[in-house]
Amino acid sequence: MDTRTPPPERSPWLPFESRRRARDEKREAVLRTAVQLFLEQGYHRATLNEVADRLNITKPALYNYFRSKEDILFECWTIGQERVEDRIAEIAAADESGLVTLQMLVRAYAAIMASTFGASLVRFNVADLSEPNQKATLAGKRRIDRAFRNAIKQGIADGSVKPCDVKLTAFAILGALNWIGHWYKPGGELSPEQIANDFASRLTADIAKRPAKKPAEKKATKPVRKK
Amino acid sequence: MDTRTPPPERSPWLPFESRRRARDEKREAVLRTAVQLFLEQGYHRATLNEVADRLNITKPALYNYFRSKEDILFECWTIGQERVEDRIAEIAAADESGLVTLQMLVRAYAAIMASTFGASLVRFNVADLSEPNQKATLAGKRRIDRAFRNAIKQGIADGSVKPCDVKLTAFAILGALNWIGHWYKPGGELSPEQIANDFASRLTADIAKRPAKKPAEKKATKPVRKK
DNA sequence: CGCGTATATTACCCAAGGGTAAGAAAAAGT
DNA sequence: ACTTTTTCTTACCCTTGGGTAATATACGCG
Structure with a gap:
C-alpha cells in the first residue's frame, strides 16, 4: 500500500527530505510543473491539486508563491x-x-x-x-x-x-x-x-533578394547561452 | 427596466413568436451561436446558459439537440x-x-x-x-x-x-x-x-519550379459556391 | 376535440475545484 | 531554549456551471 511512484520531475520538495532550498528555486519549480501540466491537459483541466501533487506538496502551499491560478498562468x-x-x-x-x-x-x-x-x-x-x-x-x-x-x-x-x-x-x-x-x-x-x-x-527563401543561400550559422553546434 | 437588447443574431426562437421551424435549423442555430461564443470567450468560460440566452431559450432546451457541452464542441x-x-x-x-x-x-x-x-x-x-x-x-x-x-x-x-x-x-x-x-x-x-x-x-513561391507566377484564378470574382 | 409526441420551462442536484482559515512544523533569529 | 517568521497541512467554504427530474406548453393527427 505504500509503493508510491516517484514524482515525474525532480522536485525541491523531496518527501521526508530536506526542504531548505531558496524560495525562488521553488517558485520556478512550481512554474515548470504548471506549464507542463497546462500544456498536457489544458489550463482548465489541470488542477492546482495536481500541480501540487507532482511537487510533493499540497495545494495551499502553492499560495505561498502565487496569488492565484491565473497568476501562475500569466507568469508562464x-x-x-x-x-x-x-x-x-x-x-x-x-x-x-x-x-x-x-x-x-x-x-x-x-x-x-x-x-x-x-x-x-x-x-x-x-x-x-x-x-x-x-x-x-x-x-x-x-x-x-x-x-x-x-x-x-x-x-x-x-x-x-x-x-x-x-x-x-x-x-x-x-x-x-x-x-x-x-x-x-x-x-x-x-x-x-x-x-x-x-x-x-x-521562411525567407521567397523574399530574399540574393539566390537564397542558407543564412550564416555562426557556431551552429554550440549556440551561445546568454547570461 | 424593460429595454431589453435585441439578440445579437437572428434566432429561430423569436420571443412570443412562431417556433415551428424544423429541428435541423435549430440545431444549426445552436451550433452557430455556440462556436461564436466559444471563440469569443473560450470553451470553458462560455456557459451553456449564455448560449441559451442568446437564442432566447433556456439551458435545458439545448439538451433536446445535444447530449452534452462537449458534444456541441465536437460538432463545431x-x-x-x-x-x-x-x-x-x-x-x-x-x-x-x-x-x-x-x-x-x-x-x-x-x-x-x-x-x-x-x-x-x-x-x-x-x-x-x-x-x-x-x-x-x-x-x-x-x-x-x-x-x-x-x-x-x-x-x-x-x-x-x-x-x-x-x-x-x-x-x-x-x-x-x-x-x-x-x-x-x-x-x-x-x-x-x-x-x-x-x-x-x-506559400508556394519558394518551392515552385517555374518562376512563381500567380496560381490560376478561375472565376476569382464569383467563386463557385458548392451545393 | 382529445391524445400522443416533441419541445421548453422551472426548480433543483451535485461534483469539481479555486481559494481561505487556523494551526502544526520547520527554520531562523536571539 | 524560547520566540518569531516562514512554510506547509488539514479541514473547510462556496461559487460555478454542467446536467437532470418533473412538469408545462405547443404541435400534429385522427
Whole structure:
C-alpha cells in the first residue's frame, strides 16, 4: 500500500527530505510543473491539486508563491515572452542587414517555440487571463510582430529583401513559427536547432533578394547561452 | 427596466413568436451561436446558459439537440473538418499538377480558416474532447496533413515542385494557414478571398519550379459556391 | 376535440475545484 | 531554549456551471 511512484520531475520538495532550498528555486519549480501540466491537459483541466501533487506538496502551499491560478498562468506566459524579447534585443543590437536580421529572428523564435515556456505563448488562451494581463500579452505580441515587420521593412530598404506586403509576409512567417508550438514534441526526430535552422532559410527563401543561400550559422553546434 | 437588447443574431426562437421551424435549423442555430461564443470567450468560460440566452431559450432546451457541452464542441469541429475535407476531395478530383493542386489546397484552406467553423479547427483545445473524439480529430488532422504532403510529393514527382523536405514544408505551409484562424477578424481590411489568393502564391513561391507566377484564378470574382 | 409526441420551462442536484482559515512544523533569529 | 517568521497541512467554504427530474406548453393527427 505504500509503493508510491516517484514524482515525474525532480522536485525541491523531496518527501521526508530536506526542504531548505531558496524560495525562488521553488517558485520556478512550481512554474515548470504548471506549464507542463497546462500544456498536457489544458489550463482548465489541470488542477492546482495536481500541480501540487507532482511537487510533493499540497495545494495551499502553492499560495505561498502565487496569488492565484491565473497568476501562475500569466507568469508562464511572461517567462516565454521575456525569452523572446531578450533575443530580439540581442539581434537588434547586432545591426545586420534586414534579411539577416529576419533570419536571425526566425531562428531564435523557432528555437524558443520548441520549448515549454515558448509554446505557452501560443497554446494558452488569452481569454483565461484577467483584463490587465490580457492587455500585457497583447502588447507583447505586438512587440514581436513589430520586430519581424521592422526587419522586413529594413530589408526592403537596404535591398536585401524583395518588395512585398510587409504585414502579410510577417503573418505568414510568424504563423509557420507559432505552429511549431503546436506540433513539436521533445522526443521527435528533429532537434529544436535543426528546425530553427531549416525554418530560417525556408521562411525567407521567397523574399530574399540574393539566390537564397542558407543564412550564416555562426557556431551552429554550440549556440551561445546568454547570461 | 424593460429595454431589453435585441439578440445579437437572428434566432429561430423569436420571443412570443412562431417556433415551428424544423429541428435541423435549430440545431444549426445552436451550433452557430455556440462556436461564436466559444471563440469569443473560450470553451470553458462560455456557459451553456449564455448560449441559451442568446437564442432566447433556456439551458435545458439545448439538451433536446445535444447530449452534452462537449458534444456541441465536437460538432463545431466536425463541421469545420467536413468543409475542409469536401474541398480536398474536390481538388483531388480536379487532378491537376502537384503544384497547382497544392495552390488550390492552400487557397481553399485559407478561406475556410477565415470562417467561424474553420477557426474552430485550430482554436479549440483537443484536451477538452472525450478520448474517442480526440482520436477523431487527430485522424482528421492527419488526413489534412496527408493531402498537403501528397500534393507536394506529387509536385516533386511531376516536376512542378522543387525537391524539398516534404514534412517540414507541409508544416510550414499549414502553420501559416492555421494561424489565420487566430488573427483573422471579419471586419478587417482584407477579405478571406484576398488572403486566400495571396497565401496561395506566397506559400508556394519558394518551392515552385517555374518562376512563381500567380496560381490560376478561375472565376476569382464569383467563386463557385458548392451545393 | 382529445391524445400522443416533441419541445421548453422551472426548480433543483451535485461534483469539481479555486481559494481561505487556523494551526502544526520547520527554520531562523536571539 | 524560547520566540518569531516562514512554510506547509488539514479541514473547510462556496461559487460555478454542467446536467437532470418533473412538469408545462405547443404541435400534429385522427
